[in-house]
Amino acid sequence: MTRSLLIIDKEKSYADALAAFIERRLFEVHIAATQDEIMVVMDHIAPEYIVSATNLPDFDVIGLLMGFKASMPMLRIVILTDPADRNDVMERMRGDAFGxxxxxVNSTELELVLDHARDWVHLQKKLNKYTNKLGDLHHANSLYQQLFDEVPCYISVQNRQFRITASNRMFNIHFGDGVGECCYEIYKHRNGPCTVCPVAETFEDGKQHSTEEIVVSKDGEQFHVLTWTAPIRDENGVITQVMEMSTNITLLRQLQNHLEFMGMMLGSMSHGVKGMLTALDGSIYQLETGLNRNDEKRTVNAFNTLKQVAERIKKMVLDILYYAKSRELDYQVSDIQEFALSICSTIEPAAEKRGVEFVSQIRESGPFDVDPNWFQSAIVNILENAVDACASDAQKSEHRVDFEVLADGESLIFKIQDNGIGMNTDYRNKIFRLFFSSKGSKGTGLGLFIANHVITQHGGNIHVESEPEQGTAFTVRIPRFRSSEKKDSEHYLRPWSKTDRRQ
Amino acid sequence: MPKKILVIDDDPNIADYLTTIFENNGYEVCSANDVNTGYEVAKAEKPDLVTLDLEMPTEWGPRFYRKLSQDDELKNIPVIVISALSGNQYAIQKAAATITKPFDRDELMKIVKDVLME
Known part of the structure; x- marks a missing residue:
């Protein structure tokens, strides 16, 4: 490869001799002695090197060269001066000249300077290339980092010890910055690796693996996740790390459970429904018989039975519909006194009708935050059970249901106590099960199941104490207000919202 | 002399219903709401036929059938199962007939008459 070089010198013979020498070094050499000549070469050839004398008549060659250097940074200029001028020139040009x-001129010295200049160009070009590459790389890197962060999955990269070496933003939001900690600690709060681990399998065989897991977020929320793993290899193809991507399918699972539950419920429900339909047939037949025989007593009895049966069917259908509709809680701040009094006014007449004394003590007032419809129906259900337990008890002459509302720190407590038939331990353990009923054909086995479900959904619990023939006490405890953590963690329900992105 | 039928069902409405049907068809009827009372009534009344529900709160229908079949005096009394349970025909295999709730009255009476060989 030839490189172009311009020699500037007013003495033609000197310049020619220099040119002859330099050409041997594989340079394409041009010579100029005047400003015009210089400009012609610069315009047409644009040489990479200039070897220039300083003492040209009529114009300021130094100024001209500095101008070239400013517009062509890769231009290398070697200055030839008389010893007397040398310092002045150096003072003026400084680093603009390469040498x-x-x-x-000592020919070896010139040769070395030119070699050096050539190497310098080479290095400069390399440097430029690398700088550009580095810029691209940086750009690509930040692009991938962005992709990594924005993927709406939990991504972690793990080494053979299941230590997390990188995690994306979604992961950090829900599980904290887990870098340096072990996967099983972060996801499962375990002390050792899980028995079945897709990451271990991928390290083993280099293939992708998937599992479905239940993991616990830093806020204690349970997520169902679908997990995929993929190997990360080094330049020799050895697996050094494994990437684990988990998609949150909690909502999907909730929906699926709900649907499965509905199916199961309708299946098991058919028994109760059939019994009730038979009773309906029966009371219509009784009514018909009464009318045919003109037997007023029978007719009235049959009519009352019919009403009762219709009421049972209505209740059951409502229970089913109640569970079938959306289970999202609709929290509202309500007044405790108002809420409790409304419950009392529902229960009091029913209790009175069945000869049960109903005593309420509302010891707390002020606001609380629940879904009033759901929560009220849960409490009413327990109270109705208490009244039923009294009404079915033939041993005691006086029956009473106590309803008490009080506060305990941040919790509200609803106590429901009766002196009815009570339950043995076996019954007590089953009462919240679906379709368990101690009332034979009168119960649907749904009431307490739903009550328990609603109270659990409110972050509360039910405690039951019971003694056969003595009575039963239900203690319902719920947080008075939703905890702020609960509110915060609700955003997991939205797959990838704007709030997440801002964090 | 009319034949006597014992009705066992925990739901009093359904027990009354069956009672009325049988009475209207000219039978003498006695009833019980659980297995133990049912057995006592059976011993006392010696019915010609028993209709038996399967699922009841304290003890289930099959228990009654076992007691009945272990009693020399009562073991030949035919039993008709009337229940809402699906697969109820397997609960008491030696039952004279099995009827699913809700039932058709005419069909019930036809089966009763068949079983009583009338």
């Missing part, structure tokens, strides 16, 4: 040689 300063004194006339008469």
């Amino acid at each position: 300063y040689l004194t006339k008469p």
Whole structure:
């Protein structure tokens, strides 16, 4: 490859001799002695090197060269000066010249400077190339980092010890910055690796693996996740790390459970429904018989039975519909006194009708935050059970249901106590099960199941104490207000919202 | 002399219903709401036929059938199962007939008459 070089010198013979020498170094050499000549070469050839004398008549060659250097940074200029001028020139040009040689020029010295200049160009070009590459790389890197962060999955990269070496933003939001900690600690709060681990399998065989897991977020929320793993290999193809991507399918699972539950419920429900339909047939037949026989007593009895049966069917259908509709809680701040009094006014007449004394003590007032419809129906259900338990008890002459509302720190407590038939331990353990009923054909086995479900959904619990023939006490405890953590963690329900992105 | 039928069902409405049907068809009827009372009534009344529900709160229908079949005096009394349970025909295999709730009255009476060989 030839490189172009311009020699500037007012003495033609000197310039020619220099040119002859330099050409041997594989340079394409041009010579100029005047400003015009210089400009012609610069315009047409644009040489990479200039070897220039300083003492040209009529114009300021130094100024001209500095101008070239400013517009062409890769231009290398070697200055040839008389020893007397040397310092002045150097003072003026400083680093704009690649080298300063004194006339008469030592040929080896010139050769070395030119070699050096050539290497310098080479290095500069390399440097430029690398700088550009680095810029691209940086750009690509930040692009991938962005992709990594924005993927709406929990991504972690793990080494053979299941230590997390990188995690994306979604992961950090829900599980905290887990870098340096072990996967099983973060996801499962375990002390050792899980028995079945897709990451271990991928390390083993280099293939992708998937599992479905239940993991616990830093806020204690349970997520169902679908997990995929993929190997990360080094330049020799050895697996050094494994990437684990988990998609949150909690909502999907909730929906699926709900649907499965509905199916199961309708299946098991058919028994109760059939019994009730038979009773309906029966009471219509009784009514018909009464009318045919003109037997007023029978007719009235049949009519009352019919009403009762219709009421049972209505209740059951409502229970089913109640569970079938959306289970999202609709929290509202309500007044405790108002809420409790409304419950009392529902229960009191029913209790009175069945000869049960109903005593309420509302010891707390002020606001609380629940879904009033759901929560009220849960409490009413327990109270109705208490009244039923009294009404079915033939041993005691006086029956009473106590309803008490009080506060305990941040919790509200609803106590429901009766002196009815009570339950043995076996019954007590089953009462919240679906379709368990101690009332034979009168119960659907749904009431307490739903009550328990609603109270659990409110972050509360039910405690039951019971003694056969003595009575039963239900203690319902719920947080008075939703905890702020609960509110915060609700955003997991939205797959990838704007709030997440801002964090 | 009318034949006597014992009705066992925990739901009093359904027990009354069956009672009325049988009475209207000219039978003498006695009833019980659980297995133990049912057995006592059976011993006392010696019915010609028993209709038996399967699922009841304290003890289930099959228990009654076992007691009945272990009693020399009562073991030949035919039993008709009337229940809402699906697969109820397997609960008491030696039952004279099995009827699913809700039932058709005419069909019930036809089966009763068949079983009583009338």
